[in-house]
Amino acid sequence: MKILAINGSHRKGRNTAELLNIVLEEAAALGATTELLELSDMNIELCAACNTCLGQCQCSITDDMAIVEEKLLAADGILLGSPVYWVNVTTLMKNFMDRTRYLHIYRNVLDGKVGAALTTAGLLYGGQETTLKIMESFLQFQGLYVVDCRNPNEPIKAPILAGSLMEGFKDERVIWRRNATDDQLIVASCKQLARNMVKLIRQLNK
Numbered sequence: 348m349k350i351l352a353i354n355g356s357h358r359k360g361r362n363t364a365e366l367l368n369i370v371l372e373e374a375a376a377l378g379a380t381t382e383l384l385e386l387s388d389m390n391i392e393l394c395a396a397c398n399t400c401l402g403q404c405q406c407s408i409t410d411d412m413a414i415v416e417e418k419l420l421a422a423d424g425i426l427l428g429s430p431v432y433w434v435n436v437t438t439l440m441k442n443f444m445d446r447t448r449y450l451h452i453y454r455n456v457l458d459g460k461v462g463a464a465l466t467t468a469g470l471l472y473g474g475q476e477t478t479l480k481i482m483e484s485f486l487q488f489q490g491l492y493v494v495d496c497r498n499p500n501e502p503i504k505a506p507i508l509a510g511s512l513m514e515g516f517k518d519e520r521v522i523w524r525r526n527a528t529d530d531q532l533i534v535a536s537c538k539q540l541a542r543n544m545v546k547l548i549r550q551l552n553k
């Protein structure tokens with residue numbers, strides 16, 4: 348079982364990568380082979396909107412998207428991570444999404460895989476829900492079964508996987524966290540997300 352995490356953060360190895368790594372570590376402990384792909388390491392050009400992909404399962408641009416495609420095809424589970432940039436995914440994540448059009452529009456190549464997404468932001472209510480929904484909708488359009496971080500056997504704690512650097516507000520002052528991983532709830536949610544991904548992949552591969 349392979350789980351590929353794709354980080355859309357423009358800062359390699361920071362908060363978004365740390366959260367993705369928690370998911371991957373838990374998945375690895377459950378037997379998955381895992382990989383974190385940093386989009387900031389890839390040379391992926393902008394979609395040219397040439398519409399080549401309307402008539403065939405191919406993109407007219409030759410660049411690192413070929414490497415990403417190989418990893419996407421080999422994965423049983425695809426986990427997207429993006430920090431919130433202007434109540435949206437980052438430019439890197441959006442560009443990745445645009446460039447996968449050829450995997451979706453002629454034939455849904457990634458159909459039947461398991462998908463999940465997580466996000467983190469500066470503020471407590473900084474646009475996480477919208478950003479998460481954008482990634483989950485993308486995964487659904489690509490034909491993936493999207494799981495969330497709910498433990499079905501426990502009372503609900505966090506319905507969405509949305510971190511923040513802002514911890515709260517007290518006595519007219521904002522209380523900041525050093526890292527998004529300082530939030531125990533989001534760490535627990537990352538681990539549950541991994542369990543839900545692994546469980547569904549196993550069920551689908553029976």
Ligand SMILES: Cc1cc2nc3c(=O)[nH]c(=O)nc-3n(C[C@H](O)[C@H](O)[C@H](O)COP(=O)(O)O)c2cc1C
Pocket residue numbers: 356357358361362363364430431432433434435467468469470471472473474512
């Ligand atoms: C261009 C830009 C736009 C941002 N927009 C938002 C925003 O709309 N809401 C928010 O709460 N934080 C926003 N942030 C803060 C980031 O979401 C936050 O710093 C996040 O932790 C970055 O993740 P990283 O550590 O993986 O880079 C923005 C940051 C940048 C650079």
